[in-house]
Amino acid sequence: MASTGTRKTTPADITAAAVASFEGCADPRLRELMQSLVRHLHGFATEVGLTEEEWREMIVTLTATGHITDARRQEFILWSDSLGLSMLVDALAHALPPGATESTVLGPFYVPGAPQRSYGESMVVEPGAGIPAWVYGRVLDVSGAPIAGAELDVWQNGADMLYAVQRPEAEEDHLRGRYLTREDGSYAFVAVRPVPYPIPDDGPVGRMLSATGRHPWRPAHIHMIVRASGYKTVTTHVFDAVSEYLDSDAVFAVKPSLFRTFVERSPDDPERPPSVDGEWVSLENDIVLARAEDGEDGGAVVDPGRTA
Ligand SMILES: [Fe+2]
8 A cells, every 4th residue: 555655756757747738738749759768868878877976077068068158159950960960850851752962961050041153153251262173064843844944052162171160260251152944954063072071079078079089070071951942952061972981971971872972084084164273172062952841841942031
């Protein structure tokens, strides 16, 4: 017979009470999310026998994550990326038809409001950014028909391994731009050959990587978000097919279907873009978009405006 005065509160009692506290939540999805979160969080603590010292260290780490995060540094996305959560959410969200270009992580360096640039225009604003790269291709639907007026929102790092948003003194629009496809679905722009880079490792995520014997490196890539009215928006990368770290990306974002080859070209190559001097490379990359389904955001091209 239970005696209310002497019955011990067990770990299972605490979990059950915390789960039950959300029973009155009017939003069924929010109730499901909160109850499942509590079950898994408690399950984690129970499974590892989480100590008070370890729990305090988690609070300190989360606090440091908040403190280091600002308009230019997003440590929460780094946590999500470096634990594979971003790629898991991406995989759960994007069931695509065969042939459609696969998605991958947005990453922490996307800044909305890149300048609109014309066909073939260079997005290299600062000198010495790296080996010029003529990037070209078409945006197509899954049947191979061209999509006119699709927007490619592009950003990448330079030879110094950094994105412009990481350098306070940088030209804001260096190595980023938005390009529209022409009537035949074609696009082109001048970029630079991207280089591998470490994700920012001077904060809490870096301390975790170092403490666990993981490296912070990502293989060389160019980021793109491709939007077209009536089609699913795809957030993706183009990976340099011969880059280091393709087999150990710190954020688990590599998909072999996104590997492309940079072709080395000579200075006297007749196809050399007018804005390019000396050695250059070219990269062909077609992008295939899936049709938006009923009720889905059709990815209409809008200018999100500048944030800073
Ligand atoms: Fe990146």
